[in-house]
Amino acid sequence: MKLGAYQLIKQIAQGGIADIYLAKAKNAAGVDRYLVCKCIRNSFTQDSQFLSSIINEAQFCVRLRHPNILEVFDLCYCENSAFLTMEYLDAQDLHKLLNEVRSRGEKVPLSIAIYIVSQIALGLHAAHELTTPDGKALNLVHRDISPENILFGSDGSIKLADFGIAKTCLMPDVTPQDEIKGKFNYMSPEQAWGDHVDRRSDIFSLGIVLYEILMGQGTYPYASVADVIQHARIASFASPTEIQPDFPVDLESLILKALDLDKNDRFQTALEFKIALDSCVAANRWNCTKDDWVQYLSGYIPFPNPPLPRMHAGEITPDDSSILKPEFVSASITEDLDATGQASPEMVRELRRLAGYVSSPSSQTIDAPPSEIPSSDGEIHEDTVRTASPLVSAQSQETAPDCAEPEIHPSQSMSPKAIADRRFKNFLKVAYIITLVLFFIFMVLLYLFLSDRLGL
Numbered sequence: 001m002k003l004g005a006y007q008l009i010k011q012i013a014q015g016g017i018a019d020i021y022l023a024k025a026k027n028a029a030g031v032d033r034y035l036v037c038k039c040i041r042n043s044f045t046q047d048s049q050f051l052s053s054i055i056n057e058a059q060f061c062v063r064l065r066h067p068n069i070l071e072v073f074d075l076c077y078c079e080n081s082a083f084l085t086m087e088y089l090d091a092q093d094l095h096k097l098l099n100e101v102r103s104r105g106e107k108v109p110l111s112i113a114i115y116i117v118s119q120i121a122l123g124l125h126a127a128h129e130l131t132t133p134d135g136k137a138l139n140l141v142h143r144d145i146s147p148e149n150i151l152f153g154s155d156g157s158i159k160l161a162d163f164g165i166a167k168t169c170l171m172p173d174v175t176p177q178d179e180i181k182g183k184f185n186y187m188s189p190e191q192a193w194g195d196h197v198d199r200r201s202d203i204f205s206l207g208i209v210l211y212e213i214l215m216g217q218g219t220y221p222y223a224s225v226a227d228v229i230q231h232a233r234i235a236s237f238a239s240p241t242e243i244q245p246d247f248p249v250d251l252e253s254l255i256l257k258a259l260d261l262d263k264n265d266r267f268q269t270a271l272e273f274k275i276a277l278d279s280c281v282a283a284n285r286w287n288c289t290k291d292d293w294v295q296y297l298s299g300y301i302p303f304p305n306p307p308l309p310r311m312h313a314g315e316i317t318p319d320d321s322s323i324l325k326p327e328f329v330s331a332s333i334t335e336d337l338d339a340t341g342q343a344s345p346e347m348v349r350e351l352r353r354l355a356g357y358v359s360s361p362s363s364q365t366i367d368a369p370p371s372e373i374p375s376s377d378g379e380i381h382e383d384t385v386r387t388a389s390p391l392v393s394a395q396s397q398e399t400a401p402d403c404a405e406p407e408i409h410p411s412q413s414m415s416p417k418a419i420a421d422r423r424f425k426n427f428l429k430v431a432y433i434i435t436l437v438l439f440f441i442f443m444v445l446l447y448l449f450l451s452d453r454l455g456l
Contacts (some may be wrong), residue, residue, distance in 0.1 A: 040084075082330045203258055203269075
């Protein structure tokens with residue numbers, strides 16, 4: 001099945017928002033390269049808020065270029081289908097690796113765990129440092145760091161994926177104040193309260209990931225969502241040495257610093273976290289090379305043989321199906337997006353015109369010659385290809401009860417910091433009023449005293 005310049009080979013996943021296909025296309029040199037197409041469901045193209053968020057999202061996702069961030073190529077519209085094109089990886093994700101390790105009753109070595117998190121920290125720092133073309137900081141926050149969004153390639157690549165609920169300072173905050181975005185088990189305290197988050201919230205979440213890899217369990221191993229949120233809001237969890245008495249104390253101190261309740265006492269950047277981990281590795285000689293990592297991963301995750309040659313951002317050439325091309329939408333709309341970082345009502349109407357009649361892609365597997373779908377046994381399996389998606393949650397491919405990504409409506413309670421701030425401000429107001437009253441009384445008494453002395 002053809003979708004513009006892309007040949008869809010096989011459906012590899014279904015989600016509530018999009019269907020995911022392995023596809024191939026010609027690169028600039030005319031050579032076949034493989035990628036992933038994620039086709040948006042028709043019902044979501046009728047939602048102006050959704051369309052605005054997708055345009056905003058795509059604008060910064062296509063600019064995230066780093067070895068540790070999964071590449072998003074383009075947002076396209078062709079043949080009554082709106083879809084994202086992006087890189088594919090062929091060696092599963094951290095969630096599946098951890099499940100396999102646990103099923104064998106084993107633990108991930110310290111060196112491997114730190115290597116994974118250090119690589120993701122580099123990609124995360126690059127995302128946090130992203131700027132607009134004129135150099136203005138976007139202050140991007142991922143908000144969904146979790147094992148499902150850490151993807152692996154058989155070439156040893158480790159990439160952060162799924163910026164679907166990421167926020168930048170230029171994007172309108174369409175999340176209601178009484179909603180929490182993200183996976184409960186990996187939330188920072190401020191995120192669990194629904195407060196404003198910055199890059200330090202992502203660092204907390206990455207600290208939870210490191211904790212889970214090393215401990216073999218999450219920070220909040222509770223069955224009830226309410227219990228998870230309650231403990232997440234106050235960062236209440238067992239320290240590593242409480243679970244493993246012989247756990248290295250220097251590594252524990254780094255984990256606890258990343259997981260500090262007060263964001264001002266955490267690592268302030270992901271790069272700072274990475275450097276601290278590197279120092280700990282050097283001091284303890286827990287060295288891990290890329291070859292060591294590939295050898296370890298291959299013992300748990302089957303690699304396709306031969307691997308498919310995958311498309312990279314530098315090889316793809318946008319065609320007329322690209323929604324992000326400046327000439328594809330009116331100049332005024334493009335200028336509005338460049339200036340504000342968000343879609344205007346005109347852009348939403350334009351995209352509705354372009355994608356208002358998107359039909360749901362067929363859920364059946366698309367036939368392709370076996371030679372086009374090679375793997376270790378001659379074909380690509382549904383579970384050997386993973387990709388990031390701003391549209392489809394990772395749990396659409398494998399759902400875990402404690403890693404869901406719902407949106408809940410907790411009570412409108414304030415966080416302890418917000419309560420303390422409000423009380424302090426009220427105290428200042430009262431103190432100011434009392435001071436004015438006392439000053440007025442003093443002036444009256446002074447007037448009376450001077451009047452009596454001077455005989456006025």
